[in-house]
Amino acid sequence: MSALTFTLKHDAPAQRIDLAPLTPDHLAGKSSAEIGAVELLCGNRRWRADRLFDIAGSDTDDIVIDNANGKLDFIGRGMQRGRITVNGDAGSYVAFGMRGGTLTVNGNADAFAASGMTGGTLKIDGNVGDFLAAAIPGERKGMKGGLVIVTGNAGDRAGDQMRRGIVLIEGNAGAYCASRMLAGTLAVMGSVGDYVGYGMRRGTLLLFKTPAMHATFQDCGSHTLPFLSLMFKAFKGLPTKFADIDQNRVRRYMGDIANDGKGEVLVFIT
Protein backbone atom coordinates (compact mmCIF):
# COMPACT_ATOMS: atom_id res chain seq x y z
CA MET A 1 0.00 0.00 0.00
CA SER A 2 1.28 3.43 -0.82
CA ALA A 3 0.93 6.43 1.45
CA LEU A 4 -2.41 8.19 1.34
CA THR A 5 -1.35 11.47 -0.25
CA PHE A 6 -3.31 14.71 -0.25
CA THR A 7 -1.86 17.25 -2.68
CA LEU A 8 -3.28 20.72 -2.21
CA LYS A 9 -4.79 21.96 -5.46
CA HIS A 10 -3.48 25.18 -6.91
CA ASP A 11 -6.97 26.53 -7.26
CA ALA A 12 -7.91 25.80 -3.66
CA PRO A 13 -9.71 28.70 -1.94
CA ALA A 14 -7.58 31.34 -0.26
CA GLN A 15 -9.23 30.74 3.12
CA ARG A 16 -7.65 28.69 5.88
CA ILE A 17 -8.52 25.00 5.89
CA ASP A 18 -9.13 22.92 9.01
CA LEU A 19 -7.43 19.56 8.38
CA ALA A 20 -8.44 17.97 11.71
CA PRO A 21 -10.41 15.15 10.01
CA LEU A 22 -7.40 13.94 8.05
CA THR A 23 -5.84 11.67 10.68
CA PRO A 24 -5.10 7.94 10.49
CA ASP A 25 -7.71 7.21 13.18
CA HIS A 26 -10.43 9.15 11.46
CA LEU A 27 -9.76 7.81 7.97
CA ALA A 28 -9.15 4.17 8.95
CA GLY A 29 -11.46 1.80 7.11
CA LYS A 30 -12.78 4.42 4.72
CA SER A 31 -12.83 3.79 0.97
CA SER A 32 -11.17 6.28 -1.35
CA ALA A 33 -14.64 7.60 -2.26
CA GLU A 34 -15.46 8.12 1.38
CA ILE A 35 -12.12 9.81 1.99
CA GLY A 36 -12.78 12.12 -0.95
CA ALA A 37 -16.15 12.98 0.54
CA VAL A 38 -14.76 13.93 3.97
CA GLU A 39 -15.84 17.49 4.64
CA LEU A 40 -13.27 20.05 5.60
CA LEU A 41 -13.98 23.44 7.06
CA CYS A 42 -12.58 26.14 4.80
CA GLY A 43 -13.38 29.71 5.70
CA ASN A 44 -17.07 29.68 6.57
CA ARG A 45 -17.93 26.80 4.25
CA ARG A 46 -17.52 23.04 4.16
CA TRP A 47 -15.71 21.58 1.21
CA ARG A 48 -15.19 18.00 0.13
CA ALA A 49 -11.60 16.86 0.58
CA ASP A 50 -11.34 15.93 -3.10
CA ARG A 51 -12.36 19.46 -4.07
CA LEU A 52 -9.37 20.86 -2.18
CA PHE A 53 -6.84 18.08 -2.68
CA ASP A 54 -5.76 15.60 -5.30
CA ILE A 55 -5.92 12.33 -3.42
CA ALA A 56 -3.77 9.30 -4.21
CA GLY A 57 -2.68 6.16 -2.36
CA SER A 58 -4.61 4.18 0.22
CA ASP A 59 -2.58 3.58 3.39
CA THR A 60 -4.52 5.53 5.97
CA ASP A 61 -1.81 4.87 8.56
CA ASP A 62 0.66 6.82 6.46
CA ILE A 63 -0.77 10.14 5.39
CA VAL A 64 1.21 12.64 3.33
CA ILE A 65 0.14 16.23 2.73
CA ASP A 66 1.93 17.65 -0.28
CA ASN A 67 2.16 21.19 -1.55
CA ALA A 68 1.15 22.35 1.90
CA ASN A 69 1.08 26.01 2.81
CA GLY A 70 0.73 27.92 6.05
CA LYS A 71 -3.04 28.02 5.77
CA LEU A 72 -3.60 24.39 6.73
CA ASP A 73 -4.58 24.40 10.39
CA PHE A 74 -5.08 21.63 12.95
CA ILE A 75 -3.01 19.08 11.08
CA GLY A 76 -2.97 15.87 13.13
CA ARG A 77 -5.49 17.13 15.66
CA GLY A 78 -6.02 14.42 18.28
CA MET A 79 -4.27 11.77 16.19
CA GLN A 80 -3.62 8.60 18.14
CA ARG A 81 -1.44 6.49 15.86
CA GLY A 82 0.14 6.22 12.44
CA ARG A 83 2.12 8.84 10.61
CA ILE A 84 1.42 12.17 8.98
CA THR A 85 4.05 13.89 6.84
CA VAL A 86 3.56 17.47 5.74
CA ASN A 87 5.65 18.60 2.80
CA GLY A 88 5.56 22.38 2.90
CA ASP A 89 4.45 24.67 5.69
CA ALA A 90 1.80 23.86 8.26
CA GLY A 91 -0.58 26.43 9.68
CA SER A 92 -1.47 26.92 13.31
CA TYR A 93 -2.37 24.25 15.82
CA VAL A 94 -0.34 21.46 14.23
CA ALA A 95 -0.51 18.33 16.45
CA PHE A 96 -3.20 20.01 18.57
CA GLY A 97 -4.19 17.48 21.25
CA MET A 98 -2.13 14.80 19.53
CA ARG A 99 -2.14 11.55 21.48
CA GLY A 100 0.17 9.21 19.60
CA GLY A 101 1.93 8.45 16.34
CA THR A 102 4.39 10.57 14.42
CA LEU A 103 3.84 13.88 12.72
CA THR A 104 6.58 15.43 10.61
CA VAL A 105 6.47 18.88 9.06
CA ASN A 106 9.07 19.40 6.37
CA GLY A 107 8.67 23.15 6.50
CA ASN A 108 7.64 25.78 8.99
CA ALA A 109 4.69 25.68 11.35
CA ASP A 110 2.69 28.51 12.82
CA ALA A 111 1.37 29.27 16.29
CA PHE A 112 0.21 26.88 18.99
CA ALA A 113 2.00 23.83 17.61
CA ALA A 114 1.75 20.86 20.00
CA SER A 115 -0.78 22.68 22.16
CA GLY A 116 -2.61 20.16 24.33
CA MET A 117 -0.49 17.33 22.93
CA THR A 118 -0.40 14.31 25.24
CA GLY A 119 1.67 11.75 23.35
CA GLY A 120 3.49 10.85 20.16
CA THR A 121 6.22 12.71 18.34
CA LEU A 122 6.03 15.98 16.43
CA LYS A 123 9.04 16.94 14.36
CA ILE A 124 9.18 20.30 12.67
CA ASP A 125 12.02 20.56 10.18
CA GLY A 126 11.90 24.31 10.09
CA ASN A 127 10.80 27.20 12.26
CA VAL A 128 7.75 27.33 14.45
CA GLY A 129 5.63 30.30 15.45
CA ASP A 130 4.64 31.61 18.85
CA PHE A 131 3.10 29.55 21.65
CA LEU A 132 4.82 26.27 20.85
CA ALA A 133 3.50 23.64 23.31
CA ALA A 134 1.50 26.38 25.02
CA ALA A 135 -2.10 26.43 26.19
CA ILE A 136 -4.72 28.05 24.02
CA PRO A 137 -6.60 30.94 25.65
CA GLY A 138 -8.99 29.53 28.22
CA GLU A 139 -6.94 26.40 28.81
CA ARG A 140 -4.82 26.11 31.93
CA LYS A 141 -2.32 23.63 30.56
CA GLY A 142 -0.32 23.50 27.34
CA MET A 143 1.44 20.40 26.14
CA LYS A 144 0.75 17.43 28.42
CA GLY A 145 3.05 14.74 27.05
CA GLY A 146 4.96 13.47 24.06
CA LEU A 147 8.01 14.77 22.25
CA VAL A 148 8.48 17.80 20.03
CA ILE A 149 11.61 18.40 17.96
CA VAL A 150 12.11 21.72 16.19
CA THR A 151 15.20 21.99 14.01
CA GLY A 152 14.78 25.72 13.44
CA ASN A 153 13.75 28.57 15.69
CA ALA A 154 10.70 28.96 17.87
CA GLY A 155 8.70 32.14 18.40
CA ASP A 156 7.67 33.76 21.67
CA ARG A 157 6.07 31.98 24.60
CA ALA A 158 7.48 28.53 23.77
CA GLY A 159 6.39 26.18 26.56
CA ASP A 160 3.92 28.62 28.06
CA GLN A 161 1.94 26.67 30.69
CA MET A 162 3.47 23.43 29.46
CA ARG A 163 2.57 20.61 31.83
CA ARG A 164 4.55 17.54 30.75
CA GLY A 165 6.57 16.14 27.86
CA ILE A 166 9.77 17.12 26.13
CA VAL A 167 10.37 19.95 23.66
CA LEU A 168 13.75 20.15 21.92
CA ILE A 169 14.51 23.31 19.97
CA GLU A 170 17.73 23.21 17.98
CA GLY A 171 17.62 26.89 17.05
CA ASN A 172 16.69 29.96 19.07
CA ALA A 173 13.57 30.68 21.07
CA GLY A 174 11.83 34.03 21.42
CA ALA A 175 10.74 36.03 24.43
CA TYR A 176 8.96 34.55 27.44
CA CYS A 177 10.45 31.11 26.83
CA ALA A 178 9.06 28.62 29.41
CA SER A 179 6.78 31.28 30.84
CA ARG A 180 4.29 29.99 33.38
CA MET A 181 5.67 26.51 32.78
CA LEU A 182 4.10 23.88 35.04
CA ALA A 183 6.36 20.87 34.41
CA GLY A 184 8.13 18.99 31.66
CA THR A 185 11.39 19.61 29.88
CA LEU A 186 12.15 22.33 27.35
CA ALA A 187 15.62 22.51 25.80
CA VAL A 188 16.95 25.26 23.55
CA MET A 189 20.30 24.93 21.81
CA GLY A 190 20.45 28.51 20.59
CA SER A 191 19.63 31.72 22.38
CA VAL A 192 16.45 32.71 24.18
CA GLY A 193 14.77 36.10 24.22
CA ASP A 194 13.83 38.33 27.11
CA TYR A 195 11.82 37.34 30.16
CA VAL A 196 12.97 33.73 30.16
CA GLY A 197 10.99 31.57 32.60
CA TYR A 198 8.59 34.39 33.46
CA GLY A 199 6.15 33.04 36.05
CA MET A 200 7.66 29.56 35.79
CA ARG A 201 6.24 27.25 38.47
CA ARG A 202 8.03 23.94 37.95
CA GLY A 203 9.68 22.16 35.05
CA THR A 204 13.08 22.28 33.44
CA LEU A 205 14.45 24.70 30.88
CA LEU A 206 17.75 23.43 29.55
CA LEU A 207 20.00 25.95 27.85
CA PHE A 208 23.45 26.04 26.33
CA LYS A 209 24.12 29.70 27.02
CA THR A 210 23.41 31.70 30.15
CA PRO A 211 20.44 33.96 29.38
CA ALA A 212 19.57 37.30 30.88
CA MET A 213 17.44 36.36 33.85
CA HIS A 214 15.12 38.19 36.19
CA ALA A 215 16.06 38.74 39.79
CA THR A 216 13.34 36.19 40.56
CA PHE A 217 15.65 33.41 39.38
CA GLN A 218 18.14 32.28 42.01
CA ASP A 219 21.54 30.81 41.30
CA CYS A 220 21.78 27.37 42.95
CA GLY A 221 25.34 26.67 41.84
CA SER A 222 27.07 24.17 39.56
CA HIS A 223 26.13 20.52 39.68
CA THR A 224 26.52 17.17 38.01
CA LEU A 225 22.98 15.90 37.66
CA PRO A 226 22.57 12.16 37.09
CA PHE A 227 19.15 12.50 35.49
CA LEU A 228 20.71 14.31 32.54
CA SER A 229 22.75 11.23 31.62
CA LEU A 230 19.61 9.18 31.74
CA MET A 231 17.69 11.71 29.69
CA PHE A 232 20.29 12.02 26.95
CA LYS A 233 20.57 8.24 26.85
CA ALA A 234 16.85 8.19 26.15
CA PHE A 235 17.40 10.70 23.33
CA LYS A 236 19.92 8.47 21.54
CA GLY A 237 18.60 7.55 18.14
CA LEU A 238 16.17 10.46 17.94
CA PRO A 239 16.37 12.50 14.74
CA THR A 240 17.84 15.55 16.43
CA LYS A 241 21.17 17.08 17.36
CA PHE A 242 20.21 16.50 20.98
CA ALA A 243 20.86 12.78 20.41
CA ASP A 244 24.61 13.46 20.32
CA ILE A 245 24.80 15.29 23.63
CA ASP A 246 26.41 13.54 26.54
CA GLN A 247 26.82 16.19 29.20
CA ASN A 248 25.49 16.31 32.73
CA ARG A 249 27.29 19.27 34.29
CA VAL A 250 25.11 22.35 34.63
CA ARG A 251 24.60 25.61 36.44
CA ARG A 252 21.22 25.48 38.15
CA TYR A 253 18.95 28.46 38.60
CA MET A 254 15.60 28.14 40.32
CA GLY A 255 12.58 30.31 39.85
CA ASP A 256 10.37 32.10 39.19
CA ILE A 257 10.20 32.79 42.92
CA ALA A 258 7.42 35.26 42.20
CA ASN A 259 5.37 32.18 41.32
CA ASP A 260 6.26 29.20 43.54
CA GLY A 261 9.85 29.07 42.26
CA LYS A 262 10.23 25.32 41.81
CA GLY A 263 11.16 25.64 38.16
CA GLU A 264 14.75 25.23 37.08
CA VAL A 265 16.87 26.74 34.35
CA LEU A 266 19.85 24.50 33.71
CA VAL A 267 22.73 25.92 31.71
CA PHE A 268 25.45 23.57 30.47
CA ILE A 269 28.91 24.35 31.77
CA THR A 270 32.18 22.57 31.19
Add this chain to the structure above:
Amino acid sequence: MIINGVQIDDTFAEAFGMRATRVLITAQNHQWARHAAAAMTGFATSVIACGVEAGIERELNPSETPDGRPGVSVLLFAMSSAVLTKQLETRMGQCVLTCPTTAAFSGIDAGYPEITRIPLSKNLRFFGDGFQISKQFAGKRYWRVPVMDGEFLCEETTGMIRAVGGGNFLILAESQPQALAACEAAIEAMRKIPNVIMPFPGGVVRSGSKVGSKYKALIASTNDAFCPTLKGITKTELSPEIESVMEIVIDGLTADDIKQAMRVGIQAACELGTQNGIRRISAGNYGGKLGQFHFKLREIMGAAA
Protein backbone atom coordinates in the same frame (compact mmCIF):
# COMPACT_ATOMS: atom_id res chain seq x y z
CA MET B 1 21.22 -42.52 42.89
CA ILE B 2 24.90 -41.98 43.63
CA ILE B 3 27.07 -39.18 42.20
CA ASN B 4 30.81 -39.45 42.82
CA GLY B 5 30.06 -41.71 45.78
CA VAL B 6 27.55 -39.26 47.27
CA GLN B 7 24.07 -40.60 47.81
CA ILE B 8 21.22 -38.53 46.45
CA ASP B 9 18.13 -39.21 48.58
CA ASP B 10 14.83 -40.08 46.97
CA THR B 11 13.13 -37.01 48.39
CA PHE B 12 12.12 -33.53 47.39
CA ALA B 13 12.43 -29.93 48.43
CA GLU B 14 9.11 -28.29 49.17
CA ALA B 15 8.82 -24.68 48.07
CA PHE B 16 6.19 -21.99 48.16
CA GLY B 17 4.69 -19.39 45.91
CA MET B 18 6.08 -15.97 46.76
CA ARG B 19 6.12 -12.46 45.34
CA ALA B 20 9.39 -11.12 44.08
CA THR B 21 10.90 -7.98 42.72
CA ARG B 22 14.27 -6.87 41.46
CA VAL B 23 15.93 -3.49 42.01
CA LEU B 24 18.98 -2.26 40.15
CA ILE B 25 21.15 -0.05 42.35
CA THR B 26 23.86 2.01 40.72
CA ALA B 27 26.50 4.23 42.27
CA GLN B 28 29.74 6.03 41.56
CA ASN B 29 31.51 2.67 41.77
CA HIS B 30 30.76 -0.95 42.60
CA GLN B 31 31.90 -0.48 46.16
CA TRP B 32 29.16 2.02 46.97
CA ALA B 33 26.52 0.12 45.04
CA ARG B 34 27.47 -2.93 47.11
CA HIS B 35 27.25 -0.92 50.34
CA ALA B 36 23.68 0.04 49.52
CA ALA B 37 22.77 -3.46 48.36
CA ALA B 38 24.33 -5.06 51.43
CA ALA B 39 22.36 -2.77 53.72
CA MET B 40 19.16 -3.32 51.77
CA THR B 41 19.51 -7.11 51.88
CA GLY B 42 20.67 -7.22 55.47
CA PHE B 43 18.45 -8.99 58.03
CA ALA B 44 16.56 -10.61 55.19
CA THR B 45 17.29 -14.29 55.58
CA SER B 46 13.85 -15.69 56.23
CA VAL B 47 10.31 -14.40 55.94
CA ILE B 48 9.58 -15.88 59.34
CA ALA B 49 10.95 -12.81 61.12
CA CYS B 50 12.53 -10.55 58.51
CA GLY B 51 9.53 -9.84 56.30
CA VAL B 52 11.46 -10.48 53.14
CA GLU B 53 14.16 -12.79 51.92
CA ALA B 54 16.62 -10.75 49.92
CA GLY B 55 20.01 -11.03 48.41
CA ILE B 56 22.41 -9.67 45.86
CA GLU B 57 21.88 -11.39 42.55
CA ARG B 58 25.00 -10.12 40.83
CA GLU B 59 27.10 -7.10 39.95
CA LEU B 60 26.25 -5.12 36.85
CA ASN B 61 28.65 -3.56 34.39
CA PRO B 62 28.07 0.08 33.40
CA SER B 63 26.78 -1.14 30.03
CA GLU B 64 24.01 -3.08 31.77
CA THR B 65 22.60 -0.29 33.93
CA PRO B 66 20.09 2.39 32.95
CA ASP B 67 22.37 5.30 33.87
CA GLY B 68 25.63 3.78 32.64
CA ARG B 69 27.23 3.51 36.06
CA PRO B 70 28.44 0.40 37.92
CA GLY B 71 25.63 -1.35 39.74
CA VAL B 72 24.27 -4.28 41.66
CA SER B 73 21.03 -6.15 41.16
CA VAL B 74 19.04 -7.13 44.22
CA LEU B 75 16.17 -9.61 44.49
CA LEU B 76 13.55 -9.45 47.24
CA PHE B 77 10.98 -12.13 48.02
CA ALA B 78 7.99 -12.00 50.36
CA MET B 79 4.92 -14.09 51.09
CA SER B 80 2.51 -11.38 49.97
CA SER B 81 2.50 -8.34 47.74
CA ALA B 82 1.55 -6.09 50.67
CA VAL B 83 4.56 -7.18 52.71
CA LEU B 84 6.89 -6.93 49.73
CA THR B 85 5.66 -3.44 48.93
CA LYS B 86 6.11 -2.28 52.51
CA GLN B 87 9.53 -3.88 52.93
CA LEU B 88 10.74 -2.50 49.63
CA GLU B 89 9.71 0.98 50.66
CA THR B 90 11.36 0.88 54.07
CA ARG B 91 14.53 -0.76 52.79
CA MET B 92 14.77 1.68 49.88
CA GLY B 93 14.26 4.58 52.24
CA GLN B 94 16.73 3.53 54.91
CA CYS B 95 19.38 1.74 52.87
CA VAL B 96 19.47 3.13 49.33
CA LEU B 97 18.24 6.70 49.69
CA THR B 98 20.75 7.12 52.49
CA CYS B 99 23.74 5.68 50.65
CA PRO B 100 25.98 8.23 48.89
CA THR B 101 25.84 8.51 45.08
CA THR B 102 23.26 5.77 44.58
CA ALA B 103 20.38 5.67 42.13
CA ALA B 104 17.79 2.91 41.82
CA PHE B 105 15.88 1.49 38.90
CA SER B 106 13.29 -1.12 38.10
CA GLY B 107 14.75 -4.57 37.50
CA ILE B 108 11.67 -6.29 36.10
CA ASP B 109 9.92 -4.72 33.12
CA ALA B 110 9.12 -7.55 30.74
CA GLY B 111 9.48 -11.26 30.18
CA TYR B 112 7.05 -12.56 32.78
CA PRO B 113 3.37 -13.38 32.32
CA GLU B 114 2.06 -11.15 35.08
CA ILE B 115 3.95 -8.05 36.18
CA THR B 116 2.49 -5.71 38.78
CA ARG B 117 4.10 -2.33 39.24
CA ILE B 118 4.90 -1.51 42.86
CA PRO B 119 6.30 1.74 44.24
CA LEU B 120 10.04 2.23 44.23
CA SER B 121 10.26 5.98 44.73
CA LYS B 122 6.57 6.75 44.39
CA ASN B 123 6.27 7.40 48.11
CA LEU B 124 9.94 7.97 48.85
CA ARG B 125 9.80 11.13 46.77
CA PHE B 126 8.01 12.97 49.55
CA PHE B 127 11.33 13.03 51.37
CA GLY B 128 12.03 15.88 48.94
CA ASP B 129 9.59 18.09 50.88
CA GLY B 130 8.18 19.66 47.74
CA PHE B 131 11.52 20.11 46.02
CA GLN B 132 11.29 16.69 44.33
CA ILE B 133 11.01 16.73 40.56
CA SER B 134 9.44 14.15 38.28
CA LYS B 135 10.91 13.38 34.87
CA GLN B 136 9.56 11.06 32.23
CA PHE B 137 11.67 9.60 29.44
CA ALA B 138 11.03 6.68 27.15
CA GLY B 139 7.78 5.83 28.91
CA LYS B 140 9.28 5.66 32.39
CA ARG B 141 8.88 8.09 35.25
CA TYR B 142 11.74 8.98 37.53
CA TRP B 143 11.96 11.12 40.64
CA ARG B 144 14.79 13.47 41.42
CA VAL B 145 14.96 13.99 45.16
CA PRO B 146 17.39 16.65 46.40
CA VAL B 147 19.72 15.20 49.03
CA MET B 148 22.88 16.46 50.66
CA ASP B 149 25.27 14.82 48.17
CA GLY B 150 23.35 16.08 45.15
CA GLU B 151 20.28 14.37 43.79
CA PHE B 152 18.86 10.92 44.45
CA LEU B 153 17.52 9.63 41.15
CA CYS B 154 15.04 6.79 41.32
CA GLU B 155 12.51 5.17 39.04
CA GLU B 156 8.94 5.55 40.25
CA THR B 157 8.02 1.86 40.22
CA THR B 158 9.49 -1.56 39.74
CA GLY B 159 7.93 -4.81 38.59
CA MET B 160 6.63 -7.47 40.98
CA ILE B 161 6.00 -11.04 39.82
CA ARG B 162 4.87 -14.38 41.18
CA ALA B 163 7.97 -16.32 42.14
CA VAL B 164 9.11 -19.35 44.13
CA GLY B 165 10.79 -19.41 47.51
CA GLY B 166 12.13 -22.15 49.72
CA GLY B 167 13.89 -24.44 47.25
CA ASN B 168 16.58 -26.22 49.23
CA PHE B 169 18.92 -29.10 49.66
CA LEU B 170 20.89 -30.51 52.58
CA ILE B 171 24.51 -31.54 52.54
CA LEU B 172 25.35 -34.36 54.95
CA ALA B 173 29.03 -34.74 55.74
CA GLU B 174 31.40 -36.50 58.07
CA SER B 175 32.56 -33.31 59.74
CA GLN B 176 31.55 -29.69 60.14
CA PRO B 177 34.50 -28.26 58.11
CA GLN B 178 33.75 -30.69 55.30
CA ALA B 179 30.06 -29.80 55.22
CA LEU B 180 30.94 -26.12 55.11
CA ALA B 181 33.52 -26.62 52.35
CA ALA B 182 30.91 -28.39 50.24
CA CYS B 183 28.43 -25.56 50.88
CA GLU B 184 31.00 -22.99 49.85
CA ALA B 185 31.66 -24.84 46.62
CA ALA B 186 27.94 -25.13 45.95
CA ILE B 187 27.28 -21.44 46.65
CA GLU B 188 30.14 -20.36 44.41
CA ALA B 189 28.62 -22.31 41.54
CA MET B 190 25.06 -21.16 42.29
CA ARG B 191 25.97 -17.48 42.40
CA LYS B 192 26.58 -17.65 38.66
CA ILE B 193 22.95 -18.60 38.03
CA PRO B 194 20.68 -15.63 37.26
CA ASN B 195 17.30 -14.97 38.88
CA VAL B 196 18.10 -16.71 42.19
CA ILE B 197 19.35 -15.74 45.62
CA MET B 198 20.48 -17.79 48.58
CA PRO B 199 19.23 -15.52 51.37
CA PHE B 200 20.99 -16.98 54.42
CA PRO B 201 24.39 -15.84 55.70
CA GLY B 202 26.91 -16.74 53.05
CA GLY B 203 24.07 -18.64 51.39
CA VAL B 204 24.12 -21.39 54.02
CA VAL B 205 21.78 -22.20 56.93
CA ARG B 206 22.71 -24.54 59.75
CA SER B 207 19.50 -24.31 61.75
CA GLY B 208 17.04 -26.16 59.58
CA SER B 209 13.61 -26.31 61.20
CA LYS B 210 10.68 -28.62 61.44
CA VAL B 211 7.07 -27.56 61.81
CA GLY B 212 5.87 -27.36 65.41
CA SER B 213 7.49 -27.55 68.81
CA LYS B 214 6.95 -28.98 72.25
CA TYR B 215 6.43 -25.36 73.32
CA LYS B 216 2.96 -24.23 72.38
CA ALA B 217 4.07 -20.70 71.51
CA LEU B 218 6.48 -21.83 68.81
CA ILE B 219 5.41 -22.77 65.31
CA ALA B 220 8.79 -24.15 64.32
CA SER B 221 11.74 -25.68 66.08
CA THR B 222 15.02 -27.40 65.38
CA ASN B 223 14.94 -30.21 62.85
CA ASP B 224 16.01 -32.85 65.36
CA ALA B 225 15.94 -35.62 62.78
CA PHE B 226 18.95 -33.97 61.12
CA CYS B 227 20.77 -32.88 64.28
CA PRO B 228 23.89 -35.04 64.57
CA THR B 229 24.19 -34.67 68.32
CA LEU B 230 20.74 -36.23 68.78
CA LYS B 231 21.42 -39.24 66.58
CA GLY B 232 20.94 -41.78 69.35
CA ILE B 233 17.94 -40.27 71.06
CA THR B 234 15.57 -39.07 68.38
CA LYS B 235 14.01 -40.55 65.27
CA THR B 236 17.05 -39.63 63.26
CA GLU B 237 17.60 -39.35 59.54
CA LEU B 238 21.32 -39.64 60.00
CA SER B 239 23.56 -42.65 59.71
CA PRO B 240 26.38 -43.04 62.27
CA GLU B 241 29.12 -41.47 60.12
CA ILE B 242 27.26 -38.15 59.58
CA GLU B 243 28.51 -35.48 61.94
CA SER B 244 27.29 -32.29 60.33
CA VAL B 245 24.40 -31.17 58.12
CA MET B 246 24.00 -27.83 56.36
CA GLU B 247 21.24 -26.52 54.17
CA ILE B 248 21.20 -24.19 51.20
CA VAL B 249 17.91 -22.35 50.64
CA ILE B 250 17.12 -20.89 47.22
CA ASP B 251 14.56 -18.32 46.16
CA GLY B 252 14.07 -17.91 42.43
CA LEU B 253 11.95 -15.96 40.02
CA THR B 254 10.71 -19.21 38.45
CA ALA B 255 10.74 -22.89 39.39
CA ASP B 256 13.15 -23.55 36.51
CA ASP B 257 15.62 -21.03 37.91
CA ILE B 258 15.56 -22.86 41.25
CA LYS B 259 16.00 -26.23 39.54
CA GLN B 260 19.01 -24.98 37.68
CA ALA B 261 20.56 -23.53 40.81
CA MET B 262 19.93 -26.76 42.76
CA ARG B 263 21.47 -28.77 39.96
CA VAL B 264 24.74 -26.83 39.80
CA GLY B 265 24.91 -26.57 43.60
CA ILE B 266 24.42 -30.27 44.22
CA GLN B 267 26.82 -31.06 41.41
CA ALA B 268 29.51 -28.83 42.93
CA ALA B 269 29.02 -30.40 46.36
CA CYS B 270 29.15 -33.93 44.94
CA GLU B 271 32.34 -33.17 43.07
CA LEU B 272 34.12 -33.03 46.42
CA GLY B 273 32.90 -36.59 46.88
CA THR B 274 33.32 -39.13 49.66
CA GLN B 275 37.06 -38.53 49.81
CA ASN B 276 36.20 -35.11 51.24
CA GLY B 277 33.64 -36.53 53.61
CA ILE B 278 30.50 -35.67 51.65
CA ARG B 279 28.12 -38.58 52.10
CA ARG B 280 24.56 -37.65 51.23
CA ILE B 281 22.40 -34.97 49.68
CA SER B 282 18.88 -34.64 51.03
CA ALA B 283 16.18 -31.98 51.04
CA GLY B 284 13.74 -30.38 53.43
CA ASN B 285 9.99 -30.81 53.08
CA TYR B 286 6.82 -30.90 55.11
CA GLY B 287 5.39 -34.10 53.69
CA GLY B 288 4.38 -32.32 50.50
CA LYS B 289 1.22 -30.79 51.91
CA LEU B 290 2.26 -27.20 52.49
CA GLY B 291 4.15 -26.06 49.42
CA GLN B 292 2.92 -25.87 45.85
CA PHE B 293 6.33 -26.68 44.39
CA HIS B 294 8.14 -29.98 44.78
CA PHE B 295 11.72 -30.20 43.58
CA LYS B 296 12.62 -33.90 43.38
CA LEU B 297 16.37 -34.28 43.83
CA ARG B 298 16.78 -37.36 41.66
CA GLU B 299 14.72 -35.85 38.87
CA ILE B 300 16.78 -32.66 38.93
CA MET B 301 20.10 -34.50 39.01
CA GLY B 302 18.86 -37.04 36.48
CA ALA B 303 18.33 -34.21 34.04
CA ALA B 304 21.94 -33.16 34.56
CA ALA B 305 23.33 -36.65 33.86
